[in-house]
Amino acid sequence: MSLGVQRMPSPRPRLATERSVEWALDLGCGSGEGTLALAERLNGARVVGLDASLSNVREALARARHVALDVRFAVGDVHGLPFPDETFDLVRAPGVLERSDDPRAAFHELARVTRARGVVCLEEWLGGSVDEARLSSLLRGVRLEPSAATVRDGWLSLQGTKR
Numbered sequence: 001m002s003l004g005v006q007r008m009p010s011p012r013p014r015l016a017t018e019r020s021v022e023w024a025l026d027l028g029c030g031s032g033e034g035t036l037a038l039a040e041r042l043n044g045a046r047v048v049g050l051d052a053s054l055s056n057v058r059e060a061l062a063r064a065r066h067v068a069l070d071v072r073f074a075v076g077d078v079h080g081l082p083f084p085d086e087t088f089d090l091v092r093a094p095g096v097l098e099r100s101d102d103p104r105a106a107f108h109e110l111a112r113v114t115r116a117r118g119v120v121c122l123e124e125w126l127g128g129s130v131d132e133a134r135l136s137s138l139l140r141g142v143r144l145e146p147s148a149a150t151v152r153d154g155w156l157s158l159q160g161t162k163r
Contacts, residue, residue, distance in 0.1 A: 020089075021042045021045045021089040021090045022045060022046065022089055023045065023046050023047075023048070023087055023088045023089055023090075024038060024039075024042055024045050024046070024047045024048070024088060024089065024090040024091070024092065025047075025048050025050065025081075025083070025087075025088045025090070025091045025092065025113065026038055026047060026048070026049045026050070026092045027050050027078055027091065027092065027093040027094075027096060027110075028050075028051060028052075028078075028093070028094060028095055028096070028099065029049030029050060029051045029056070029057075029060055029073065030051060030053075030056050030060070031056055031059040031060055031063060032049050032056075032059065032060025032061075032063045032064055032071075032073060033063070034049075034092075034094075035047055035048075035049035035060065035064075035071060035073070036063065036064060036067060036069065036071060038092060039067075039069040039070065039071045040069060042090070044070075045070070045089075045090075046070045046071075046072070047069070047070065047071045047072070048071075048072050048073070048074065048083075048088075049071065049072070049073045049074075050073070050074050050075075050076045050081070050082075051073070051075065051076075052075065052076070052077055053075070054075050057073045057074065057075050060073040061073050078093070078096055078099075078100060078106045078109055078110070079100070079101075079102060079105050079106055079109060080109070081109045081110075081112070081113050083113045084113075085112055085113065086112075086113070086114065086115045086116065086118075087113050087115070088113055088114055088115060088118060089114075089115055089118045089119070090118060090119050090120075090121070091110055091113065091114050091118070091119070091120045091121070092121045093106075093110055093120065093121065093122055094121075094122070094123035094124075095123065095124065095125070096110070096122060096124075097122075097124050097138075098124065098125065103138055104138060107138045107142045107144070108142055110142070110144075111142035111143055111144055111162060114144075114162045115162065116162055116163070117161060117162060118161070118162045119159055119160070119161055119162075120144055120159070120160045120161075120162065121157070121158070121159050122156075122157070122158045122159075122160075123155055123156070123157050123158075124155070124156045124158075125155055125156075143162055143163045144160035144161070144162055144163075145160060145161050145162075145163055
């Protein structure tokens with residue numbers, strides 16, 4: 001299965017979704033800058049930033065105190081997401097393959113917490129262990145249908161819609 005990746009010039013593409021989003025998850029949120037930007041872009045959506053680092057989450061919480069957005073932050077791991085099944089309309093997971101000890105389990109978790117017809121957005125640096133064939137293999141069995149894939153400046157951006 002090929003993703004039909006298009007090679008595009010820079011800059012890296014922005015996250016896009018055509019449907020309304022009520023709940024969004026930002027995995028690997030770090031200090032929360034991207035999560036806050038996502039919440040601003042998805043005006044009215046409830047956005048959760050999740051990071052494995054307690055210090056990152058503390059920094060994100062401090063940053064979020066000064067904004068009027070519905071944003072929450074939590075410590076957690078992509079291999080055991082602390083959310084019920086089908087919670088999110090949109091899941092943003094940049095770098096999940098490179099940082100995961102078990103990418104297949106991570107993809108299953110991403111699909112598990114995504115609602116039917118929800119969108120999972122991945123962004124991966126091509127090189128090392130990430131390539132189109134590996135992504136195709138990981139998408140099989142987790143009910144994510146590739147809906148957009150582009151490469152810009154060595155970054156693969158992939159959007160998959162949950163069937």
